[in-house]
Amino acid sequence: MRVIFSPEARLELNDATTYYENQSQGLGIRFRREVRDALKRMDAWSNAWSVEQGDIRRCLLVHFPYKLLYSIETDHLYVIAVAHLHRRPDYWVDRLPRNH
Numbered sequence: 001m002r003v004i005f006s007p008e009a010r011l012e013l014n015d016a017t018t019y020y021e022n023q024s025q026g027l028g029i030r031f032r033r034e035v036r037d038a039l040k041r042m043d044a045w046s047n048a049w050s051v052e053q054g055d056i057r058r059c060l061l062v063h064f065p066y067k068l069l070y071s072i073e074t075d076h077l078y079v080i081a082v083a084h085l086h087r088r089p090d091y092w093v094d095r096l097p098r099n100h
Contacts, residue, residue, distance in 0.1 A: 001043050005079045009069075012082040016066065034061050035082070038068055046072045056080060 005013065013035060021028025038059050042049065052058040058067045065085040071078045 001046070002076045003039050003043070003070075003079060004076050006081070009079045009082050016064075016082060016084070020064075031064055031066075034063055035066075035068070039077075039079075042068065042070060042077055046077065060085075 013032075017028040017032055019028075020031045038061055042059050047057075049057040049059045052067075052069055056069055056071055058069050060067050067083050067085060068079055069081040069083055071080065
């Protein structure tokens with residue numbers, strides 16, 4: 001199944017990658033790799049992850065304090081946020097369409 005990132009989630013992914021790469025060379029690459037691995041797990045077991053709110057699910061990263069918030073659409077997974085676990089918990093809610 002294909003994965004589509006919201007513009008905000010894409011920006012969050014890029015910002016986190018840059019942050020980690022600035023902390024230590026190669027760490028940003030490791031972060032991206034872990035996100036890619038999480039996306040593969042989400043694709044394989046879309047319904048296995050915990051519900052965050054409504055029909056939005058969360059997939060926690062293993063080695064970084066982030067979660068991928070996503071919805072299961074007819075023909076794709078839609079990543080709404082790449083959210084840091086220690087920041088405002090529901091900041092992404094305004095991104096949801098009215099029917100979620």
